[in-house]
Amino acid sequence: MIDVEVGLDKLLFSLNTLSELADVTVSGNNFYRIIKSSLYMVMGSFPASKGAIFGYDPAKKAYTPIVAKGLGDINDINIHLEEAAIRGFAIYNRPLDLTSNDPAVAMLGPARDMLERLGARLMVFLVVKDEVLGFITINGKFTDDLYTPYDIRVLHVMAQHIAFSLHTHSLLAKLLHKYTENKELYDNMRRIYYDTIHAFATAIDAKDSYTKGHSHRVSAYCTAMSREMHQTLEETEGIRIAGLMHDIGKLAIDKTIINKNSSLTKNEFIELVSHPVVGYEILSKVKFPWKGLPMMTRSHHEKFDGSGYPDGLKSTAISAGARIMALADAFDAMTTDRPYRKKLSFIQAMNELKKCCGTQFDPEVVHSFVSVIRKEVSGKTGDLVILPMLGEELGGSSGIQEYLNTFELPAA
Amino acid sequence: MQNKPNDNNNVKKRGDCAVLYPDGYINDIEGEKLEGVCDELLQKGCRKFVIDFSNTDIINSIGISIIIGVIQKVRDKNGAIFLSGLKKVNYDIFNIVGLTKQISVFKDEQEALLWASGDNKGVLM
Incomplete structure (x- = not known):
C-alpha cells in the first residue's frame, strides 16, 4: 500500500525503470557497466545530480567507490564503518536520510562527515544475506523537492536489485x-610431477653410460610422430611421458649386464629382456592421467610381424603408442654408440628402417617418421625435433636432402 | 531495454548559441557522449546551449541522469541551457521527475533560440 498520493504516470515511470534495472542487472554486460547504468537509473529516477555506489573492498577493509556521477574524481575515498555498525545496517536495511535524527545515522560515526562532504543526502545499503556489500548515496533532488516516502520505497527496491548484482559479482570474484588458487596448486603439482618423471628418466639413462639422454630422445621422437599421425593432444602427451619412462624396468637390471660389451650369458639375456615386463609392473602401480602407459612400456620391444618380446604380439594387437615407441627406441639405439658397436650413420639407420618396414616396424609409423624428417630437412616446419637430436651427424649435410628425395618406402 | 548507438550528437552554432541534436535513444550510458560534447563546447567558451530533442524517440531514467549532468555543467559555468522539440512521451517523463519546473522547454529549436537571444518571445511547450 502506498501512503502518499502518486500519479499513475509516476507509477508507470517507476515500474518501467525497475523493469529496465532488472534487465540491466542480469545482462551479460561487464560489472562496471552494470553498476554505472544502475547508478544512472537511480539518479535519473528522482532526479539527483550527484551520486555514487560504493562496494566493500576486503583488501582496504573499507567501502570504496565503484562508480560516481557529478562528484568528480573520488577514487581515493575510503569509507570505514565499525563492524558493529555494519551488522546493525544489515538488520536495519532501509534508506537513511543523512539529515535526519534517525539513530542509525549516528552509527555511521566519522563516515558521516565524509558522506556529507560528498553532498550525500540519502544512503541506502546493498544487503544480501545479512552482508552489507556496499551502499548507494545520492544528494538532494535536482528539482529542490524533498524525497517522499514513495521515493524512498522505490530507492529501496532499486537497491535490492543492485545488491543482487554486487552479490553475483562478489561470488564470481x-x-x-579460488580458481586461481587451485590452478596455482595444480600447476605446482603438475610441475613436480613432470620434474619427477624427468628425474626418473635421467636415473634410468644413468644406468648406462652409453645411453645418456636416450629416454629424452625417444620421448621427443615419439611426440613428433604422434603429432604427425594426428593423435589427440592427450595421446601425444601420454606417449611423450611413456617415452621418458619406457626403460624404467632397467632400474631393476644389474648395471654390469646393461653395460657389458661382450656376449651375454643366457641368464643375463633373460634378465635384460625382462625389463619391459618389470617396467610394466612398476608403472601398473601408478595411476597416470593418460591411458596405456604401462602397456606401451611392456610392448616397446614387440615387432610388427609378431617376432618381438615379451608377448609376441603382432600388428595392431600392439598398441599404437608401443608401435611408435618401438621405432623411436630402435632408431635412437642405431644412431648412438653402444658398448658392443659404433653408431650407424643417419643414412645407414634410415636404410635399416626401410629394410625393417612391415617386419619390425609398422609401415604407417615409418612413413610418419620419414615425413617428419622430410619436413624438418626441407624447412617446412620450424618446430625441429628430430634433427637437433641427431646433432653433427646430420648438420649441414647437403647430401641428406638429396638422399631423402630418392628415399622410397613400401606403401603403408 | 532497447539500445541504439547515440554517437551522432550533431552540433550547430546559431549565433552565440550551440544547438545540440541528440539522435535516437538516450537510454544507455552511451548517451553520456552528449555530456562530452557539452564539455568540449564549454571549454571553448560557449555558454548558451539548446538541446533539441526532435530526433530523440526515447529518453529513460539513464537519459534523464545524463541530461541533468549536462544542465549542471552548464550552470556550473554560469551558462544558460534550454530544451526543445521534446516528443510528448519524453516531455511527460521530464514532467514526472520535475525537470520541467527547473528548465525551460520550448516547442521547437526556433522558439528556444528566440528566447536564448534575449527576445523573451519563445513559445514554451
Missing part, C-alpha cells in the same frame, strides 16, 4: 580467486 571469490570463485575466480
Whole structure:
C-alpha cells in the first residue's frame, strides 16, 4: 500500500525503470557497466545530480567507490564503518536520510562527515544475506523537492536489485580467486610431477653410460610422430611421458649386464629382456592421467610381424603408442654408440628402417617418421625435433636432402 | 531495454548559441557522449546551449541522469541551457521527475533560440 498520493504516470515511470534495472542487472554486460547504468537509473529516477555506489573492498577493509556521477574524481575515498555498525545496517536495511535524527545515522560515526562532504543526502545499503556489500548515496533532488516516502520505497527496491548484482559479482570474484588458487596448486603439482618423471628418466639413462639422454630422445621422437599421425593432444602427451619412462624396468637390471660389451650369458639375456615386463609392473602401480602407459612400456620391444618380446604380439594387437615407441627406441639405439658397436650413420639407420618396414616396424609409423624428417630437412616446419637430436651427424649435410628425395618406402 | 548507438550528437552554432541534436535513444550510458560534447563546447567558451530533442524517440531514467549532468555543467559555468522539440512521451517523463519546473522547454529549436537571444518571445511547450 502506498501512503502518499502518486500519479499513475509516476507509477508507470517507476515500474518501467525497475523493469529496465532488472534487465540491466542480469545482462551479460561487464560489472562496471552494470553498476554505472544502475547508478544512472537511480539518479535519473528522482532526479539527483550527484551520486555514487560504493562496494566493500576486503583488501582496504573499507567501502570504496565503484562508480560516481557529478562528484568528480573520488577514487581515493575510503569509507570505514565499525563492524558493529555494519551488522546493525544489515538488520536495519532501509534508506537513511543523512539529515535526519534517525539513530542509525549516528552509527555511521566519522563516515558521516565524509558522506556529507560528498553532498550525500540519502544512503541506502546493498544487503544480501545479512552482508552489507556496499551502499548507494545520492544528494538532494535536482528539482529542490524533498524525497517522499514513495521515493524512498522505490530507492529501496532499486537497491535490492543492485545488491543482487554486487552479490553475483562478489561470488564470481571469490570463485575466480579460488580458481586461481587451485590452478596455482595444480600447476605446482603438475610441475613436480613432470620434474619427477624427468628425474626418473635421467636415473634410468644413468644406468648406462652409453645411453645418456636416450629416454629424452625417444620421448621427443615419439611426440613428433604422434603429432604427425594426428593423435589427440592427450595421446601425444601420454606417449611423450611413456617415452621418458619406457626403460624404467632397467632400474631393476644389474648395471654390469646393461653395460657389458661382450656376449651375454643366457641368464643375463633373460634378465635384460625382462625389463619391459618389470617396467610394466612398476608403472601398473601408478595411476597416470593418460591411458596405456604401462602397456606401451611392456610392448616397446614387440615387432610388427609378431617376432618381438615379451608377448609376441603382432600388428595392431600392439598398441599404437608401443608401435611408435618401438621405432623411436630402435632408431635412437642405431644412431648412438653402444658398448658392443659404433653408431650407424643417419643414412645407414634410415636404410635399416626401410629394410625393417612391415617386419619390425609398422609401415604407417615409418612413413610418419620419414615425413617428419622430410619436413624438418626441407624447412617446412620450424618446430625441429628430430634433427637437433641427431646433432653433427646430420648438420649441414647437403647430401641428406638429396638422399631423402630418392628415399622410397613400401606403401603403408 | 532497447539500445541504439547515440554517437551522432550533431552540433550547430546559431549565433552565440550551440544547438545540440541528440539522435535516437538516450537510454544507455552511451548517451553520456552528449555530456562530452557539452564539455568540449564549454571549454571553448560557449555558454548558451539548446538541446533539441526532435530526433530523440526515447529518453529513460539513464537519459534523464545524463541530461541533468549536462544542465549542471552548464550552470556550473554560469551558462544558460534550454530544451526543445521534446516528443510528448519524453516531455511527460521530464514532467514526472520535475525537470520541467527547473528548465525551460520550448516547442521547437526556433522558439528556444528566440528566447536564448534575449527576445523573451519563445513559445514554451
